[in-house]
Amino acid sequence: MAGKDVPVSPLAPKSFPEVPPVEGVRFATAEAGIRYRGRTDVLMAVMDKGTNVAGVFTKSKCPSAPVDWCRAAMKGGKARALVVNSGNANAFTGKTGKAAVKMTAEIAAKAAGCKPGEVFIASTGVIGEPLDASKFERVLADCVSRAGDGPWLDAARAIMTTDTFPKAASRVVKIGGIEVTIVGVAKGAGMIAPDMATMLSFIFTDAPIKAPALQAMLASGVKPSFNCLTIDGDTSTSDTLLLFATGAAGKRGAPTIATAGDRRLKEFRAALDDLLLELAQLVARDGEGARKFVEVRVKGATTAKSAHRIALSIANSPLVKTTIAGEDANWGRVVMAVGKAGEPAERDRLAISFGDIRVAHKGQRDPSYREDEAAAYMKNDHIVVTADIGLGKGEARVFTCDLTKAYVEINGDYRS
C-alpha cells in the first residue's frame, strides 16, 4: 500500500461535496511524519461528553492492534476522541503494537481530557512495521487546541493511503421534527473485500441515539453497502467503521432514541443506509487502478445468500475484471464465474446481460445479441453485469471495479 503518485481515478466525483458541521464534533489534522512527507497523516476528533458509539470491524483472524483496542473500548459504548493515522497500519506488530495503541490512547486522552477507554483508534498503511506512537505526543494536544467543526475535506484527506481522492458524504434529516446531521468520511482503495476492507470509515451525527440502537442500525446498514464491496477479494487486517452520535441535537429538542425499531428513526435510518451506500460506492470508484465502476447483479438464485456468493464470485474473478478493463463483452467468463461459485446453477437456465443487452439466454448466446451493441456498451465507465440464475428469487448486488495494469503497477511496487 505504498503511497505512490498516481493520477486521480477517472471515476471520482467532479468535486468534493459541501459537508456541514456536526454539532458536538470538532477535529483537526496534523503531520506526524509517520511515513509520508509533506502531507497530513493524523486526524484527531473530539466529541462532546455523552457521545455514544457503534462499530463494525474486519473479520480477519489477524486483526491489527487498533482493531483489538476498539473492540474492547466498544464495550463501554461511550466515546470522546478518535485518532486516525495513515501510513502505518500497526498490524502484525505484536506486543509493540499493543503498547503503541495504548500509548496513543493515553496521549489522546490527556489531550482531550477523557479516559483512554473513551479514545477510538484506527491505523492504515503498511503492515508489520512498528508504529512509533511517541510521534503523536507532539501533535495531538495541538490538534485539540486547534480543533474546529470543519472543513471535512481535511479530515478525509488525512486518512488517505493509496486513495486518489478524498471521500465524504452527508445527510440532513429530522428526528421528532428536529433536524439532525449525519456526516461520513471514508478511505480505502485496495485490499478491499467483504466483509470490510483496508477500509476506514467514520460517521458522525448529532442525533441523540443510544449505543445499542446505533449498533443495530450500523450492522444492518453495512450489509448491502460495505459488505457488498470488493476490489480484489483481499480483506484487510484493519477494517474499521465507527458511528458516533454526540446527542447534541437533544439540546435543540431532538428526542433521545433507545431502540433501532423506534418509528421516529425511520427517516434517519434510511438516510444512514443511503450514506453508507454512497461511501461504499466512492471506495469502489477509487479501487486501485480502476477505470470502470462495476455493479454485479444476481437474480433468480435459490436464496439471497446464494445470490450474494455468486455475485462475489463474478466480482472477484480476475478474468471478468480484466475483460471489463479491456471493454470486451466476454460473457463466457461470467458463465465461468457463476459455475465456479459452488452454488446451485443450471447452464440451461442461465441468462447474462451487460447493461440492458442480454448476451446469453437458456444455455447459449442470445440469438438477438449484436456484438457491436455490446462493444459500445462496454465503453461506459459504469458497467452493470447481470446474471439471472433462473432457479428462484434470491437477489444480490455487489460493487467492484475493473482490474487494470495500473492495479498491478500500484501493488507490484516494481523496485528493480
Added chain:
Amino acid sequence: MAGKDVPVSPLAPKSFPEVPPVEGVRFATAEAGIRYRGRTDVLMAVMDKGTNVAGVFTKSKCPSAPVDWCRAAMKGGKARALVVNSGNANAFTGKTGKAAVKMTAEIAAKAAGCKPGEVFIASTGVIGEPLDASKFERVLADCVSRAGDGPWLDAARAIMTTDTFPKAASRVVKIGGIEVTIVGVAKGAGMIAPDMATMLSFIFTDAPIKAPALQAMLASGVKPSFNCLTIDGDTSTSDTLLLFATGAAGKRGAPTIATAGDRRLKEFRAALDDLLLELAQLVARDGEGARKFVEVRVKGATTAKSAHRIALSIANSPLVKTTIAGEDANWGRVVMAVGKAGEPAERDRLAISFGDIRVAHKGQRDPSYREDEAAAYMKNDHIVVTADIGLGKGEARVFTCDLTKAYVEINGDYRS
C-alpha cells in the same frame, strides 16, 4: 483466452523432453480451422481395443458439452479414441453444443472403427461460441490414416491455447518385472484453479490396469498436484484429465491389475503421482504473464484441510501475487491472506518465511530479518512462501505464479 502472440514463459523448461511411444496408442494432429490459422488445432488419438479409461473433471456447475459427454462415456470404462480441439471450448452452447459433441463422436467413431460411446472429447478455447463440428469431417479420418506413435510434441502443441510452450512428461517403470510406459501431455495457462482448470491433460499408459483401479489412482494423484494448482482462482467450465491404459504391455507379460491396492502397482503409482505433479507444475510455470513460479507452503494449521484453504487464500491473493511480481518481500500481505482465509489462526503464533528467510515470527517482524537479504531472495524465479500457523500439524502445498501486467494485458484484450 484469445490466442495472442506472447513470448515464451521465462519459467519454461529449456527444451521439450524426450518422450517415448506408448504401445497401443497412435495419434495425429491436424488444422481443422476452428479458430486459429496456420497452426494445428485438433489432436486425434486412437487406442487399442480393450483400453480402459479413468477421468476427473471440472467441478463447475456450468460444465462444457464435452465434459458432460465424457462423464457419460466414462460409465462404460472403455475408450478407443480421443478428440481434442483448441480454439473453441464448446461451453455454454446449449443444445447446439450437445449436438456438436455428438456429431464429433460419430465422425471419430466412424474414422476409428469404434462406437461413439468409446470416443472421448475435450475442447478448449472461447466459451459461448457454437462449435462447427462438421469441420472435423474433413480431418479425423485422415488423422486416423496418418496416426503414428509420435512425436508427442505435435500432440502437446495442438491442444495449446494461450500456453506459451508445449507440456509433456513421461515415466518408465515396471509392473510384475515388465517395463511399462506412462506419457502425459497437458495444456493450461489461465482460468486455472482448483479443482482443475481450463486445464486439459491426457495420460496414456500401456500397463494393463482395469478402470476402477485407474480411477482410484487418478483421484488420489490429482489431490496434491492438479488440485493444488491455481493461477487466478478462476475455475474453467472445461477441465478434463483423462487416463487411458491400453493394456498392450500385457502381450509382453505384464500382469493385469484389478485394484489400486495391488502391491505390484507400487512403483507405477509413485511414477503416476510424480508425473501428475510435474505436469501441474508445468502449467503453473506457464500461468498467463507469469515471471515467477510460486510455491505456497502452509504448516502448523489445525488440519490438512485448513492448511489447504489457507494456502489457497495466499496463492489467490492479488496483493500477494503482485508483491511477488514486484520482487518485494511485503510479508504483511501474507498475514492479510492468512487472516482472511477464515481458518483458525492466531496472530501471535504466526511465522512467515520467504525461502529460508524467516521474516515474521510470533506476531511481529523477526528481529533477525534483514530486508536486503529478503530483497535478494525475491529476485529468484522460484519463490517459496511459507506460513507456519503454529497451532497444529496440518500441512499443505499449493502452486501458483505471480500476477503481472502481462496477465492483465493477455486477458484484457484491449481492443480500443
